[in-house]
Amino acid sequence: MTTMIKAIRLAQNGGPEVMQWVDIPLVEPKANEVLVRNKAVGLNFIDIYFRDGLYPGELPHGLGFEGAGIVEAIGAEVTHLRVGDRVAYGQGPLGAYAQAHCLPADRVVRLPDSISFEEGAAMMLKGLTVQYLFRQTYRLEPGQTILFHAAAGGVGLIACQWARALGVKMIGTTSSAEKAELALSHGAWQTINYKTEDVVQRVRELTEGEMVPVVYDGVGAATWERSLDCLQPRGLMVSYGNASGPVTGVNLGLLAQKGSLYVTRPMIASYVPTQDSMQAAATELFDLVTAGQINISIGQRFSLQDVAQAHHALASGKTTGATVLTID
Known part of the structure; x- marks a missing residue:
């Protein structure tokens, strides 16, 4: 019997109303993939670009790139992660708006115990964006x-x-x-x-x-x-x-x-194309957070099934800091 999970899916591009809360099959990870049971998911403008069609995707598809949770299963070739690891990700295939997400293992990093799942979900894409902007695109002094x-x-x-x-x-x-x-x-x-x-x-x-x-x-x-x-x-x-x-x-x-x-x-994928470059960027970010030099400001929380409200708030400029989608 196929195990099902809840996820947000699009059958067409458009406004927030096109996002549907549906049942989808839980997939098994391939050799180089991991299955992450999400505890929290991050909201970003790139999600709106894929929803409204500015960035094209093959429909139907999910949304979301950023999340944090626990590794539930790993592929045969994955060596840097174990089942039960606390992890976060900010890159990979669309589909983070779900109770679980299967993605390439080289896009996933261990989350330090001192950083919460909500903080992890709120900081990966955004924090790695700042890392590549400040430390790689133009190295600030x-x-x-x-x-x-x-x-x-x-x-x-x-x-x-x-x-x-x-x-x-x-x-x-x-x-x-x-x-x-x-x-x-x-x-x-x-x-x-x-x-x-x-x-x-x-x-x-x-x-x-x-x-x-x-x-x-x-x-x-x-x-x-x-x-x-x-x-x-x-x-x-x-x-x-x-x-x-x-x-x-x-x-x-x-x-x-x-x-x-x-x-x-620039786009983040060009700056963290490998597991090593992803880990190096994430480590620099995590070190600043654990040292107290960066505090992850979560301004809003929405339940994942209420993501349409979150998209309205983000697009209208009514949010401050990060927005996190919580999973019941």
Whole structure:
């Protein structure tokens, strides 16, 4: 008799209403896979991109990349994990929105006992994103000043703390005074309310005209040119997300006009392609968390079957910090 589990599945792309809470078969892991019984699942903007079709997937499919739980079964070739291990993951095939998830073992790392399942689910994709942004895409050095958009979000609050730990002065943009206070309390050096202040002018004032060597922008279309205008000559624009929509129709001549700028559109999979690189990135993140230099801020919790409400909240900018989906 086939064992069934509950999971979120899509039969079509669209709004939050297309997510269905259904029964699916529990699959056995292949030779290089592990089956994780989820204890908590993380919510990210990339989930919305796959739900609405901005990022294409072969329908029907699940959603979610980030979770934490206990290893329930392992494939014959898996050597670094054991049944019963506490683990977390932030990469792999779609399908984390489920009571259990089967995924390649090289995407899964052991979770230290001092880090809860909810913290693990809230930090893997977001924390590994900050790791590759700050330590690989552009390796930050103490004393530098940077601009980071959406500083009070799940990625942003980790970035605030990681920047402080590195001795980097992070200017964070937010949409309200309350979110600005949250970013400052997590380690941002200065904040800019983009709804009431001129971001470029404030960056110019805060840097005494120097501007910044790198901008980290997960917002996308709405902040593209504004971000370019905050860069020093030969600065790097890191466009790593599309919360306001994708950047399209880029005129490369603008990069020349604005100071021979560089631009990159990175994705986490390119920075942690192997088990060793995934483990190294996760270890750096876990060490900062266990040392108390990064606190994982969980601003909202929703039951997994109420994920439509969570998507509404995230898309409308009503969330702060990370959002966790709990499993009954």
